[in-house]
Amino acid sequence: MVNKIFTNPAIVTAFPDVWRKLWPDAVFVDDSDVLALKEGAHDLVVHCLGLHWANDPVGQLIQCRRALQPDGLSLTLCFGGQTLHELRSVLGQAEIDVTGGLSPRVAPMGEIRDLGALLQRAGLALPVADSVQLKASYGSALNLMHDLRAMGETNAMTARLRKPTRRAVLLRAAELYMKTYGDNDGRIPATFEIITLTGWAPDASQPQPLRPGSAAARLADALGTHEKPLKD
Template sequence: MSPTPPLLTDRKALALHRARAKALFLQAEAVLEVQERLIEVNRTFTAPVVVTAFPDLWQDFRCIPDEDTLALHEGGQDLVIHALTLHWANDPVGQLVQCRRALRPDGLFIGMMFGGQTLNELRAALAEAESQLTGGLSPRVLPMGEIRDLGGLLHRAGFALPVADSFTKTVLYRDAFHLMRDLRAMGEGNALAARLRRPTRRDVFLRAAEIYQGRYADAEGRIPATFEIICLTGWAPHDSQQKPLRPGSAAARLADALNAAETPLRDQKG
């Protein structure tokens, strides 16, 4: 019997962070993104459910919390939305499997989560500052998956027609301390199970803010913070679905047919 892997997330700490959350603009962005994607699907869903920590943002939807075991019943839904909480899952594949099992045949899954480019500036500044001043590194920012890896999770979970794409939002802040306060207001503070349980030396944060400012600030002294949001889409298998072609059997590239350049990711700045 293989050993149980260590837990990534301190769920109690995460719940406390979320209870104090006030700045939910990225959560609201996820709501709008899902709404746009559902319009493109052009299908009426009669049994949708949203996995979310912030149910007030999802009007007219049944909402359930993003617990390790989701409150879902097999074959009970025709639409499952995992709304920008999957990055905190102790077992992301397990979460996807639960969602897939909850779907009726040909039901749709849409999952939003923060991707690997999120807060790359802050992570780099904190790592450099801590390395300089303490000679080591401690868990501070949630490890987030890359789009090329996350798409494979859909296939592992048993979804048909899996697609992973992403977009970015760049938010400007006065300084690193302004950003860190906003992260706490988002409910996205450090809830890692392996985080330090003692206060971080203030000089580490001061040095990180100095590095951040010197490396990334614009002409007006504002610093950018990148948030990459990855969208995972998949369908519960059904005989009516289009079957993928065998590798190498395509007669022409889609980009050639459309006379367009290939742009696999959408990039937005807001």
């Protein structure tokens, strides 16, 4: 938990109207490759669920860090690797069953260990990565895909198949989805993993790691145990 009042927030998002209801006084910036953020102008920069579209994720975080005042907070929300894993699985199997081939249908999302490393590469201090999985319920896989299209989350990968997806593939995917993941009420789940990345703009007031060998007390004494040297 962060016990701090932020007075100059900036929100990086493709959907400013959604966030403006929650934070009307914030500066809103489109999540393009070059962020329209003023250097050192904000004590909080929130990057909202757009990092998976970025051509340069590290560059996005570096731009957020540069926009922060000393000891300002960078808060990034992004989709994790478990997002839509059910849909990815059934679309792949359906395409194999119908066409005998396989092409990428759902964009890959970063794993938490890899995304957490981006914070250090971006020069942010005190990095923390956390994850939560949310389950949405749908009447069918076709309803889910309709929602994803409405969200603008369709397949934009350069390696994707350029021809329209055959109807037989979609129907087979819907059948497999219900058979594999459907519940007793005839509905299907869709997983959305939200990863939260937090890091701070470096400042002299922040805790610093001690120099190796500078400890004033022994860990063995604190634990009440006997220290034994390791054998060669």
